[in-house]
Amino acid sequence: MNDYQTILFPTDGSDSSNRAIEYGLDRIVEPETVVHVLYVVRPFQSLLHDPQSSEQRSALERTEVDLQEAAEVAIEEFVDRVQRKDETGIEIEHAIRHGIIPEEIVQYAADQDVELIVMGRSGHTVLDRFTLGSVTERVLRAIGTPVLVI
Numbered sequence: 442m443n444d445y446q447t448i449l450f451p452t453d454g455s456d457s458s459n460r461a462i463e464y465g466l467d468r469i470v471e472p473e474t475v476v477h478v479l480y481v482v483r484p485f486q487s488l489l490h491d492p493q494s495s496e497q498r499s500a501l502e503r504t505e506v507d508l509q510e511a512a513e514v515a516i517e518e519f520v521d522r523v524q525r526k527d528e529t530g531i532e533i534e535h536a537i538r539h540g541i542i543p544e545e546i547v548q549y550a551a552d553q554d555v556e557l558i559v560m561g562r563s564g565h566t567v568l569d570r571f572t573l574g575s576v577t578e579r580v581l582r583a584i585g586t587p588v589l590v591i
Contacts, residue, residue, distance in 0.1 A: 443469055445557040449477040451546045451580075454515040457561030461591035465559035466522060469589075472530035477553055478519040480512035481538050481545040512537045543579035550586050558588045 450465060452458040462478075470476055484505065516535045523533055534553070538545045550558055560577055581588055 443471060445469065446473065447475045447477070447554060447556045449479060449546075449550050449553070449555040449558045450519065451479045451481070451542075451558065451560050451576075452515050452519060453480065453542075453561075453576075454511055454518075455561060455563075457563050457591075459561075461559050461561040461589075462519060462522060464591045465589070466526055469557070469559065470523075470526075470531060474530075475532045475534065476523060477534045477536070477549070477555060478516055479536050479538065479546060479549050480515050481540060481542040482508045482512050483542055484539045509537070542576050543583060546576070546580050547583045550584060555586055558584070558586055560588065560590060562590050 448465065448470060450458075450462050452462065482505070516537065520533055520535065523531055536549065538549065546558070546560075549555075558580065560580065562577060577588075577590055581590070
């Protein structure tokens, strides 16, 4: 039995975050655990203020919509995984936030009194595949909550 009753799984839909989710669900989450899944969409608003053309503005807006849709799919997949585990008593909370990813993860964890964060080692970028992901590293540096990096 673990001591963590509130666990946060930040996700970006990458293989790394999916492995962290599977690990956490298999080995840490127990009945009566409150499980949070968070997807942070990094907004393109700063780029939209100075577009070179209406075509570029339209492309950026479509990209932001695509990212929102990807967030919704990742959240749905997470909820499905928990339900497939057939664990009773697991409460699932989910959120999509917009902002700077590590800052939003840290703030969400504080807002929800999260006791443990389980996250992937790296995200989608090529550089992240060779180093500890910049998001993961920034969360580790900014938070006092235990973080399990998979």
